[in-house]
Amino acid sequence: MHQEYTVPAQDFSVAGVASSNFKRLLKQLNLPPKVIKRIIVAVFEAEVNVIAHSYGGRIVCELGEDTITVEVIDTGPGIPNLDLAMKEGWSTATEEILELGYGAGMGLPNIKKNCDRLSIRTKAGEHTHITMGFDLKEEP
């Protein structure tokens, strides 16, 4: 099953709306709660990233029997130094974003921690395309 959500830039008031709708869908699939939690934490972080750092984008979800793939595709401006962005606590957030309670530098590290596969395609000046893979097996 295919499901898409659009995410606007700079509108923090809607942060979590897409991941919340996606969560409702996952609950109906009868997935183990722990798996749903991992997926939602990762998707929420990615959603906030799009709002905070990009010119807007969309979240594309592909639901399969054994795996769920979530692609987060924004329209720029790209991540200049991906290695730094993957470091816990490293942040480019502006004063304004920090005041809103975001920008702790945990976004990408948190995503990595919660998904089974992660690939990030990005370049300064271009768009960022994140692909997250989740296995649906129940954890021991």
Place this chain on the structure above:
Amino acid sequence: MSDQIFHHAIRVITSSCKGCTHCMKRCPTQAIRINHGKAEINGNLCIDCGQCMAVCPNDAIKVEQDPFNQLDDYLVRVAIIPAVFFAQFPDTITLGEILGALYAIGFTHIYLAETGVDILNVLNAEEKAPELPLISNFCPAVQRLIQIRFPLLVDNLSRLRPPAQVTAIFARSELSSASADLGIFYFTPCAAKIAQFNTEGSEENRLFDGIINIDTAYNLVSTYLAKHDQVQEGSLTFALCTKQALLWSLVKGQIPSHEGRTLAVDEMHNVIEFLEILEEEEQTNLQFLELDACAEGCVGGILTVRNRFLASERLKYYSQQLPEVLDEVLIKRIQDQRKAFQNNLRLPPFEPTMAMGLDTDRSRALYKLQKVADILKVLPGIDCGLCGSPTCKSLAEDIARGQASLKQCVVLKLRNAQSSSSLSRIWGDPAREEDV
């Protein structure tokens, strides 16, 4: 997953039900459908919160009621009564008179349920859960709501025994030497408590012998007081509780028992809104959450008779006469029963029920999920409820589950009867299949 079959305390009186959809639209777990003009409650989803009963304009929803003469089965008849009960009476009736009437109608011992709060304090019982923030398990409707609708949060639920259970264990331990023929009864302000008590194998079912609805007890006491000019005043078996314990069941009542950052949320729709957020965003700065299904806490319970604000005020006024800490004699009495609580203060872990799923088989659930998305494109999206499902989305889910037909959509039918009929053939129609 738990195999426990949950008992439900809420019933639809079909002869009074007009199928008006009020209850269906209010139900927080979308457990109600209108079928053949009557409301039907899905037992897998119902949390016995009583919202349907509160909103029913035809008095067609009732709470089950055990007969009062169940007391006759026991020689020693112990009442565990939450403070909310005493707050139902106007100031002109004293606590002593209410207790006197309760002894006269058949009880031999009376404990305040909130004494359990003091017992837990004396025993230094620590409340903790595997996940932060800790969510109180005190409100049974919230506990079930989390199990059904918020399975991601079951590990946040506190597993410390709630006060009434603790008081029951204490009373049984204190009185068991007096007689083996001991019956312990709880007075309930809500239907969710009854559902817990009557669920086979539950802790409440094990610890209590019977349950009495607060409105019934209120009527019995009021009738007794009306018939007798001179009532011999009675007193509690365990003299008093502390100020903090007495206010426990009111909104914010549990907050003083917790350190750090805490939050109290009351009323079902507020609780749901809050749990949605909590499930998605980690709120690790919060240590404790008190969530009450009823506005103002238990004084807003579905079985209470008095205005919740007046009842709440009476409890607060009464609490001013109570001490901050128990006196030495009472503390000693609790410590004497310490043994009864050894390895007996924790509840078994809460299990999610996963009743929200479309199918237990994942590939079938996936198929049905797609079907729901496709059907939704056809439905008008105005959530009128005339089809018998609370929203267009829930109708789509019912059709995907094979429990409803697209033909039930009144709006589609009005627009074009022909296409409604052929669409229902495409998406399935249980009525038609039965005909074949």
